[in-house]
Amino acid sequence: MTVRLTQASAPLMQTIAVRDEFGAQREIAIPAERALTVFVDKRELVTLMTLGAAPELLVLGYLRNQRLVDGVGQIESVTVDWEVQAAAVATYGGVERFEEKTAKRVVTTGCGQGTVFGDMMADLDRIVLPPPTEPGARLSQATLYGLLDAVRRQESTYKSAGSVHGCALFRQDELLMFVEDVGRHNAIDTIAGWMWLHGVEGGDKIFYTTGRLTSEMVIKSAQMGVPVIVSRSGITQMGYEVARQLGLALFGRATNRHFICYTGFERFDAQPEPPRPAP
Amino acid sequence: MTVRLTQASAPLMQTIAVRDEFGAQREIAIPAERALTVFVDKRELVTLMTLGAAPELLVLGYLRNQRLVDGVGQIESVTVDWEVQAAAVATYGGVERFEEKTAKRVVTTGCGQGTVFGDMMADLDRIVLPPPTEPGARLSQATLYGLLDAVRRQESTYKSAGSVHGCALFRQDELLMFVEDVGRHNAIDTIAGWMWLHGVEGGDKIFYTTGRLTSEMVIKSAQMGVPVIVSRSGITQMGYEVARQLGLALFGRATNRHFICYTGFERFDAQPEPPRPAP
Numbered sequence: 001m002t003v004r005l006t007q008a009s010a011p012l013m014q015t016i017a018v019r020d021e022f023g024a025q026r027e028i029a030i031p032a033e034r035a036l037t038v039f040v041d042k043r044e045l046v047t048l049m050t051l052g053a054a055p056e057l058l059v060l061g062y063l064r065n066q067r068l069v070d071g072v073g074q075i076e077s078v079t080v081d082w083e084v085q086a087a088a089v090a091t092y093g094g095v096e097r098f099e100e101k102t103a104k105r106v107v108t109t110g111c112g113q114g115t116v117f118g119d120m121m122a123d124l125d126r127i128v129l130p131p132p133t134e135p136g137a138r139l140s141q142a143t144l145y146g147l148l149d150a151v152r153r154q155e156s157t158y159k160s161a162g163s164v165h166g167c168a169l170f171r172q173d174e175l176l177m178f179v180e181d182v183g184r185h186n187a188i189d190t191i192a193g194w195m196w197l198h199g200v201e202g203g204d205k206i207f208y209t210t211g212r213l214t215s216e217m218v219i220k221s222a223q224m225g226v227p228v229i230v231s232r233s234g235i236t237q238m239g240y241e242v243a244r245q246l247g248l249a250l251f252g253r254a255t256n257r258h259f260i261c262y263t264g265f266e267r268f269d270a271q272p273e274p275p276r277p278a279p
Numbered sequence: 280m281t282v283r284l285t286q287a288s289a290p291l292m293q294t295i296a297v298r299d300e301f302g303a304q305r306e307i308a309i310p311a312e313r314a315l316t317v318f319v320d321k322r323e324l325v326t327l328m329t330l331g332a333a334p335e336l337l338v339l340g341y342l343r344n345q346r347l348v349d350g351v352g353q354i355e356s357v358t359v360d361w362e363v364q365a366a367a368v369a370t371y372g373g374v375e376r377f378e379e380k381t382a383k384r385v386v387t388t389g390c391g392q393g394t395v396f397g398d399m400m401a402d403l404d405r406i407v408l409p410p411p412t413e414p415g416a417r418l419s420q421a422t423l424y425g426l427l428d429a430v431r432r433q434e435s436t437y438k439s440a441g442s443v444h445g446c447a448l449f450r451q452d453e454l455l456m457f458v459e460d461v462g463r464h465n466a467i468d469t470i471a472g473w474m475w476l477h478g479v480e481g482g483d484k485i486f487y488t489t490g491r492l493t494s495e496m497v498i499k500s501a502q503m504g505v506p507v508i509v510s511r512s513g514i515t516q517m518g519y520e521v522a523r524q525l526g527l528a529l530f531g532r533a534t535n536r537h538f539i540c541y542t543g544f545e546r547f548d549a550q551p552e553p554p555r556p557a558p
Binding site for chain 2 (some may be wrong): 014016018019020021022023024028030031032033034036049141161163164182205212214215216235236237238239240257258259260262263265268270272273275
């Protein structure tokens with residue numbers, strides 16, 4: 001049983017004329033931002049503001065991370081039509097308790113999908129991540145560097161136009177999936193959709209994000225069973241606390257050969273850099 | 280008639296022990312992130328994830344920008360209690376059509392308050408910004424530099440802990456209000472709350488934000504009547520298009536003596552930098 005998906009595409013960038021501090025007029029690329037209204041069995045659910053790189057996977061991941069649908073097998077099709085800026089989701093059996101699940105709203109610190117239906121924190125106790133002794137659920141400093149290098153080499157809208165967040169899924173330093181969106185939550189949801197569609201488990205995976213490690217990013221990662229997150233940015237207190245509670249390893253400020261390990265030292269095989277020579 | 284506000288305070292930073300690429304253990308500060316559930320006349324409205332720097336103003340600005348309440352005069356009090364992570368809003372006459380106004384959700388690209396009730400774009404046509412000929416509704420390159428310098432000199436959680444967005448309100452290069460939050464929408468909403476509370480008009484003001492110029496940021500600024508926005512970050516296509524439509528001046532990538540003017544050239548008095556000497 002497979003989900004039928006359209007492959008809707010739309011331009012991801014636009015060129016505009018700007019002026020700079022020298023008074024010069026020049027052209028730059030900026031990323032797209034467009035509205036996508038999601039209908040589930042013809043009922044309007046939400047409007048997402050997105051870059052538009054992978055709208056079908058975004059919708060799948062949104063349904064998953066909002067826990068509106070229990071399994072991808074319940075979804076018959078996702079049909080995206082940019083002409084009408086709409087995504088139509090058809091399910092086999094309807095969504096149980098639709099009203100109840102969409103009633104409570106939490107506006108989070110996330111860029112992008114700032115709304116989590118239901119109680120975001122409620123199910124934290126049920127999450128069990130693989131132990132640090134599992135080889136796939138830990139990483140070495142060399143692997144971390146390899147992962148960062150793979151991100152650096154990735155072609156991206158960010159390189160051309162900036163103003164988007166990237167997110168990637170790794171198995172150790174092997175890049176499995178990379179996606180960008182105007183909001184970092186859209187990006188992680190798209191990855192979640194891809195994992196769901198292909199039946200990919202999270203236990204031996206690593207998430208990379210350019211965005212900050214706020215509570216919701218950590219929770220979303222944990223809900224997908226991913227025990228390690230690497231970010232180019234920093235962290236907030238609640239992201240830190242949730243990760244500690246769950247035994248998740250968090251790395252931030254990670255670029256080139258620099259990083260901070262905030263939590264989950266037990267998942268990390270340090271191969272320390274030699275100290276910098278005195279100047 | 281004044282609004283009664285508590286002055287709830289809570290720590291904005293926490294110190295945690297981390298490890299770095301040298302294998303060294305050290306202490307760093309990280310910003311707080313806490314839930315604040317807003318009740319309006321005892322009805323639960325939303326849970327905001329916030330730094331907690333100015334929760335009463337945040338709640339006021341949220342009500343304003345979501346257009347749940349028409350005027351600040353309708354609000355009797357905002358009572359924040361961090362013990363129970365709640366903000367209780369009391370109005371004089373209740374909120375008209377509460378259910379209807381809170382029914383539609385748009386999840387935007389914004390960090391932070393990603394939900395806009397009602398049709399975000401619906402009222403754009405009604406917004407009229409002051410013409411570029413108004414001295415307060417335009418700025419010179421020197422003023423822009425002065426503004427950026429004032430931001431640079433501001434003491435901030437960002438400097439100590441990173442991972443927060445700042446937002447400021449200026450009259451030319453005079454800093455009137457500065458606030459930080461874990462989400463950039465919280466920060467702009469807090470400014471909106473401050474303006475509402477003190478009856479400050481936007482027509483001769485300039486918004487500064489560290490965040491990106493997405494559609495919702497531009498719309499929020501325009502709804503407050505502010506004709507110029509300056510950002511340390513970049514822009515998205517919809518932010519650009521909304522600003523063009525409204526005649527708003529947008530400056531991005533603005534730090535030190537660098538910037539890009541995306542739209543609203545007619546509000547800008549360029550004093551171009553001399554070209555860089557050939558190397």
